[in-house]
Amino acid sequence: MKKKQWQGWGPGEQAEQHYLVHPRALAGGGDVRHISEFLRASGWRDKSKVNGPLLMESPDRTVRVAYDPCVLPGGWTIHGRADGPNGEWSAHLGRQTPVEIVAGLTDALTRPRSAHAPNVWVPLQEQNWHTRFEGEHYTATSPDGTAWTQYRHGSDGAALWWTGAKDKQGNGWTANFTPNTPMHLVQAFSAELANPDPVMRPRGRITHSAQIRTWSVSVRPSELRAWQQARITAARAATWARNSARSTRPRTTARPSTHAGSARIRH
Structure with a gap:
């Protein structure tokens, strides 16, 4: 995967049969390039080893996105290191988490945060998810009952976000986010989870x-x-626009005068 230009899903012009799947939460994992190619185009570094699992690193090296289907339980791991006032955080998503839903979180990693305070429950309620308290937990469930998001406390008392989807045969996936995962990322994930499009x-x-x-x-x-x-x-295009804005941003501090500094030294 590393240093190779992706040419799409294959040559030829013969039409191929595909399927639109609804609900999206039960569609299966999908093509990981949906995520990796977007991150690469956003300036992320591909740190994957040859024939190894996917590993992408943000331009500032504060976040890593990994996908490994060959270990148990396997799937996605997104890890953010401690940065100033923000503590270390991580998210773990099962192998069958649809890439379109994972991309809700990973795409948001490439964009500036909104000035508005995030609310994880809003995109769920907008799609008529049922929200309720269950003891100490707060849960939202999709209208068809196949997907959920829950803010809960574990056996050790630690709070976390727990979400997933499952059908009556037991097929599905789960994901969890540490409590200090930036809320705008959890909201972006929940928005794609609730997206009604197939x-x-x-x-x-x-x-x-x-x-x-x-x-x-x-x-x-x-x-x-x-x-x-x-x-x-x-x-x-979004990456170019952000980089251009940074390069043209006026300096907020005056550069020290070389001449004045030299005169003081001679004195």
Whole structure:
């Protein structure tokens, strides 16, 4: 994966069968390049070893995003180191967490924080999720009952965010966020979790579940490449805009005068 230009999902123009899957929370993991290529286009460094798990590092080296399907339980680990007033934090997401939902969090890592105070529950309530207290826990459940988000206290008393999805056959995933995970990241994740739009999966990659609905669609490889390229182009444009703004920002402190300093030394 490292230092290779991604060319899309394959050559040729023969239409291929794909499926739109709803609800998205039960669609399965998907293609990790949905996340890695966006981060790379946003200036993140690919620290992956050859034939090893994915590892991306933010430009300021404060956050790492890793994906390893070959260990148990496997999946995504996002880790932020302590930075000034912000403490160390981490998020762990299961292998079957749809990449479109993971991207809610990882895309948000590339953007400046909003000036508005984040609220994890708002995007869930906007999609008619049912919120309630369950003892010491506060829980939101999707209208179909397959997905949830919960703010809870563990057996050791520590608070954490716990979320996931599961069908009646037991298929699904869970994710947890340490309590000091930046709230705007948890909110971005919950917004994609609650997003009512279906996601697309290729034939043969559909989760066997009685609680999903699918619609067959024919898609040309060039269309897939164009859709992915639009996402990459948007990431590059946003990165260029941020870097340009930083480079043109006026200095807030005056640069010391070399001449004045030399005169004092001679004196």
